[in-house]
Amino acid sequence: MIAVLIITLVVVLIGAAGYLVVRSRPRQDSGMSSFRRHIDALSPEARREVQDRNKRQREDEG
Amino acid sequence: MARDLAIDLGTANTLVYMKGKGIVLNEPSVIALNRQTGEVLATGREAWQMIGRTPGYIVAVRPLRGGAITDFEITERMIRLLLQRVGVSRFTRPKVVICVPSAITEVERRAVTDAARRAGAADAQLIEQPMAAAIGADLPIDEPVGNMVIDIGGGTSETAVISLGGIVALEAVRVGSFDIDAAIQSYVRREHGIAVGERTAEEVKVAIGSAAPMEEENQAEVRGRDLMTGLPKTVVLTPEEIRLAIDDVVSSIVSSVVRCLAKAPPELAQDFLVRGMYLVGGGGLLRGLADRIERETQVPVKMSNVPLEAVVLGAGHCIEHYDALKTMFMGARR
Numbered sequence: 015m016i017a018v019l020i021i022t023l024v025v026v027l028i029g030a031a032g033y034l035v036v037r038s039r040p041r042q043d044s045g046m047s048s049f050r051r052h053i054d055a056l057s058p059e060a061r062r063e064v065q066d067r068n069k070r071q072r073e074d075e076g
Numbered sequence: 077m078a079r080d081l082a083i084d085l086g087t088a089n090t091l092v093y094m095k096g097k098g099i100v101l102n103e104p105s106v107i108a109l110n111r112q113t114g115e116v117l118a119t120g121r122e123a124w125q126m127i128g129r130t131p132g133y134i135v136a137v138r139p140l141r142g143g144a145i146t147d148f149e150i151t152e153r154m155i156r157l158l159l160q161r162v163g164v165s166r167f168t169r170p171k172v173v174i175c176v177p178s179a180i181t182e183v184e185r186r187a188v189t190d191a192a193r194r195a196g197a198a199d200a201q202l203i204e205q206p207m208a209a210a211i212g213a214d215l216p217i218d219e220p221v222g223n224m225v226i227d228i229g230g231g232t233s234e235t236a237v238i239s240l241g242g243i244v245a246l247e248a249v250r251v252g253s254f255d256i257d258a259a260i261q262s263y264v265r266r267e268h269g270i271a272v273g274e275r276t277a278e279e280v281k282v283a284i285g286s287a288a289p290m291e292e293e294n295q296a297e298v299r300g301r302d303l304m305t306g307l308p309k310t311v312v313l314t315p316e317e318i319r320l321a322i323d324d325v326v327s328s329i330v331s332s333v334v335r336c337l338a339k340a341p342p343e344l345a346q347d348f349l350v351r352g353m354y355l356v357g358g359g360g361l362l363r364g365l366a367d368r369i370e371r372e373t374q375v376p377v378k379m380s381n382v383p384l385e386a387v388v389l390g391a392g393h394c395i396e397h398y399d400a401l402k403t404m405f406m407g408a409r410r
Contacts, residue, residue, distance in 0.1 A: 048403065055400035056211065056218040056241050064393045065214055067098040068385065 080171040080398065081162065081197075082391035084208070085155075085188065087140045087254060088230030088358055090120075091385065092162050093392030099385060100162050107154045108136040119157050128273040142231040142250040144177070144184040148191060156195035169198035171398065173391045173405070177232040178204040179248035185406065201405040205229065206236035207243060208390030209356045213380040217241055221351065222344030226333055226369070226377075227387065228359030230254045233329045235336035235353075239344055241404070247336035253359035255325045256281055263321030268311045270300035281362070284315045287326045288364030288371070326365065330372050337373060352376035356386040 054060060082093040085105070092101040103120030110117055111133050118126065118136075126136040139150040164170055172192050176185065185202055192200035206227050215223040217238045226235045231252045237245040257277040264272050264280075272280075276298060284296045293315040302309040333353070337345065353375055355366055366377040380386050394401045 051400040052403055053218045053241050055397040058214070058216065058218075060397060061211065061214060061393055064098075064212075064389055064396060068382065068389055071098050 079163075080173075080395045081159070081164075082173045082175070082388055082395045083155075083158070083192075084175045084205075084388035084391060085140065086175075086229055086387075087138065087142065087232070087252065089384070090154075090158060091388035092158060093388045093395065094162060095392075095395050098392070099388060101158065102385075104138075105140055105154070106136055106138055107150055107157075108134055109150070111135050116153055116157065119154060127275060140231065141254075142177070142252075144180050144231075145187045145191065148187055151187075152191040152194050155191055159196050164196050166196070169196055171199045171201075171395070172197040173201050173203055173395050173398075175205045175208045175387050175391045176202050176406075177229070177248060177250075178206060178234055178236070178243075178246055179232060179250060189407075201402070201407060203391055203394055203405055204234075204236070204243065204246075205232075205387050206234045206246065207238065207404060208388075208394070209380075209386045210236065210238045210354075211390030211393050212382060212386035212388065213354050213356055213390075215354060222340060222347035223351070224336070224340075224348050224353040224375075226353055226355050226357075226360065228252060228329060228355070228357040228362075228365075230358065233332060233357075233359065235333045237336065237340045237344055244341065244344060245336055245339035247332045247339065249328055249332045251325055251328045251332075252357075253281070253362070256285065256322045256359070256362065259322045259325050260285070260318060263317070264298065264300065264311070264313070265303065267317070268313075269303045270298075270309050270311060271303055272298060272300035276300065280313060280318065281322075284313065285318050285322065285362055286315055286364040287319070287322070287362055288368040289319075290315070290364055326362075326368065329359075329365075330369055333369055334373060337375070348375045352378045354378055354380050356380045356383045358384055 080095040084091040090105045094100045104124035106123040108118040108123035108126045123136050130136055139147045145151045176188055189200040206225050209227045210217050210225045217223050220240050223238045229252045231254055232250050233252055234248040236243050260277040260280050280296055296313050297310055298313055299310050360383055370377040
């Protein structure tokens with residue numbers, strides 16, 4: 015009974031360790047997608063909202 | 077729930093952008109205190125009007141010099157009051173992005189973030205002023221082309237080359253429009269023997285100051301205190317005199333632009349000839365400055381459509397797209 019418990023525990027620990035190792039490895043596309051999001055957020059389309067809001071504010075203030 | 081904020085904590089003016097709302101505050105970075113009790117008597121425009129005109133027990137100060145905090149406690153109180161004025165309470169703690177000069181030291185950065193956190197921010201991140209200015213001035217910094225921005229503030233002047241969302245070359249000097257005012261004060265004292273205040277010097281700069289000869293030029297009458305007799309006295313200043321008085325400061329700014337151009341990679345340098353450089357910041361409004369930079373660098377200089385708001389609008393954009401742009405914050409790149 016104890017042997018079964020120990021084996022189960024060891025299997026669970028090995029599985030958990032394996033999962034953590036896989037998760038900690040950087041995904042090959044994470045740098046690319048993060049850079050893409052960064053560049054997209056700086057595009058003129060993304061910036062239009064802030065620019066338009068400021069333009070409206072300036073017009074309202076005369 | 078507080079709305080997140082972007083703050084352009086400038087030596088001269090402080091602007092606050094609220095997420096989803098736009099610019100909600102634009103006031104001079106000045107605070108007036110009771111010297112005896114330490115109580116805050118006024119901030120912003122009201123405090124600015126008190127500069128040089130207060131009785132002995134009141135002191136009206138600018139807690140930032142050269143873009144850095146000179147008095148931590150007063151800056152914290154000023155930020156706290158600013159946050160209160162835009163609706164931040166003890167229970168609503170917003171995320172804050174603060175624009176700072178790129179040349180500030182690690183200790184100075186820490187002072188700014190600590191002051192903001194103690195004043196009520198849940199999280200305070202910093203972004204370099206030229207980067208924020210380039211975003212706010214609507215330059216195509218997402219493209220692989222050279223964008224050059226010159227940000228001349230009250231205490232610092234920064235020039236940056238930006239491409240593909242990042243800074244490629246940067247040059248900063250702790251010289252700005254306050255140094256121009258100080259140069260005028262010092263010139264009038266030395267050459268005309270009268271003492272004038274900070275605000276009068278600024279008025280002279282706005283009225284007749286220029287970095288290069290202009291087509292239409294006027295003289296200005298200046299009133300101050302005669303250093304010999306102690307009596308009020310009026311003198312007439314000419315634009316040539318003011319150009320001479322401020323030449324060292326202007327030359328220092330132009331030299332830093334030249335140094336930044338020299339640091340830029342050749343592939344990007346050729347873009348400047350076609351696209352030009354963009355001037356932002358209150359100091360950039362000095363007449364003839366764009367012409368002088370253009371003459372000395374042989375690169376076209378254009379004025380931004382929003383010279384005074386570009387920095388806070390850029391930081392405001394970062395607060396609107398916080399997750400996508402957080403890699404741009406100064407702490408994230410260390």
